[in-house]
Amino acid sequence: DVKVTQSSRYLVKRTGEKVFLECVQDMDHENMFWYRQDPGLGLRLIYFSYDVKMKEKGDIPEGYSVSREKKERFSLILESASTNQTSMYLCASGFSTGRNTEAFFGQGTRLTVV
Amino acid sequence: AQKVTQAQTEISVVEKEDVTLDCVYETRDTTYYLFWYKQPPSGELVFLIRRNSFDEQNEISGRYSWNFQKSTSSFNFTITASQVVDSAVYFCALSENSNYQLIWGAGTKLIIKP
Numbered sequence: 001d002v003k004v005t006q007s008s009r010y011l012v013k014r015t016g017e018k019v020f021l022e023c024v025q026d027m028d029h030e031n032m033f034w035y036r037q038d039p040g041l042g043l044r045l046i047y048f049s050y051d052v053k054m055k056e057k058g059d060i061p062e063g064y065s066v067s068r069e070k071k072e073r074f075s076l077i078l079e080s081a082s083t084n085q086t087s088m089y090l091c092a093s094g095f096s097t098g099r100n101t102e103a104f105f106g107q108g109t110r111l112t113v114v
Numbered sequence: 115a116q117k118v119t120q121a122q123t124e125i126s127v128v129e130k131e132d133v134t135l136d137c138v139y140e141t142r143d144t145t146y147y148l149f150w151y152k153q154p155p156s157g158e159l160v161f162l163i164r165r166n167s168f169d170e171q172n173e174i175s176g177r178y179s180w181n182f183q184k185s186t187s188s189f190n191f192t193i194t195a196s197q198v199v200d201s202a203v204y205f206c207a208l209s210e211n212s213n214y215q216l217i218w219g220a221g222t223k224l225i226i227k228p
Contacts, residue, residue, distance in 0.1 A: 009157075040123075042205065042218040058215070090159065102149060102164050103216065108157035 003027070006091050006106040013113050019078040021109050023091030030095060032074035033103060034058075034066060037088040049074055081113045117141060118208050120219035127196055128227050135191045135222045137206030143167075145211035148189045150180065153203040153221070165189065193224075201226045 007022035025032065033048040035058075045058030047066040055066050063085060067075045074093075078085055088110050092103040119138045127133045139148065150162040163173060165182050173180045177194045193200050206219040 040220055042220040043216075044218075045215055048215075088157065092159075102161045104161065105151075105159040110157075 004091055004093050004104050004106040006089075006109050008109050009107060011109060011111045013078075013081050013111065015082060015113055017078075017081045017113075019081045019111070019113075021076040021078075021089055021091075021111070023074045023076070023093075023106055024072055025074075025093040025104070026072065027093065027104070028071065029093035029104075030071075031093060031103075032068065033092040033094075034064075034074065034076045035090045035092065036060070037090055037108070043090065046076065081111075083113050085111065086113045087111060117217045118206055118219040120204075120206055120222045122222045123220070124223040124225065126225040126227065129198055130195050132192060132194050133196050133224065133226075135193075135204050135206075135224065137189045137191065137219060139187050139189065139206070139208045141187075141208060141210050143210040147209040148182065149207040149209070149216065150189075150191050151205045151207065153205065155202070159205070162191075196224075196226045198226050198228050200224060 003026045005024045013019050031050050034046045035043040036046055037043050044060050046060055046064050047055055047058050049055045049068040052068055052071050065077045088108050090108050091106040094103040117140045121136055146167045148165045151159045152162055153159045163180055170182050179192045181190045203221045203223045205221045208217045
């Protein structure tokens with residue numbers, strides 16, 4: 001079974017803190033994604049990566065950065081956390097062969113910024 | 115403009131009833147893919163089905179069935195003889211051949227009462 005693991009299920013951080021969300025996949029997928037999920041808004045893509053050290057902005061990259069130093073790991077960084085970044089964060093991975101393959105998701109990290 | 119519309123925000127039925135979740139999409143591509151995902155209370159999105167635009171055959175998997183109709187740009191999902199374990203948020207998503215990103219609907223929260 002594909003396994004996508006996010007480092008934390010729940011996080012509480014203070015405004016202004018630098019926050020790291022980690023995601024690891026074990027299926028040698030080329031593509032990895034970070035989404036945030038908010039009620040009524042569905043899933044919105046923050047960043048994605050199609051290869052090591054490669055990244056592209058999604059729909060809402062402002063306030064976030066990412067790092068992909070190894071194929072299996074994709075990190076989301078909140079440089080200076082703000083209360084409007086309180087949300088559920090979902091990591092996903094998938095193969096690049098055929099753009100339209102399904103994505104596999106981690107269990108999510110519920111981040112609260114106080 | 116929203117490209118995937120799940121008009122039903124929340125549906126509540128009694129166990130053993132049949133229930134249909136609607137998904138209407140919009141695209142100019144002739145080649146595209148449609149997906150359904152399930153998000154149980156645990157938070158992890160689970161892939162259910164992928165259907166490409168050239169395959170309009172209905173799909174059945176146990177109690178789940180999907181009705182793809184290009185004429186109405188719809189990809190509806192029916193659960194027959196619903197069970198409490200079907201309670202979840204269900205997302206419909208679109209992937210266009212011209213764009214690798216998944217475009218998500220806002221989700222439908224399904225509540226199955228015992």
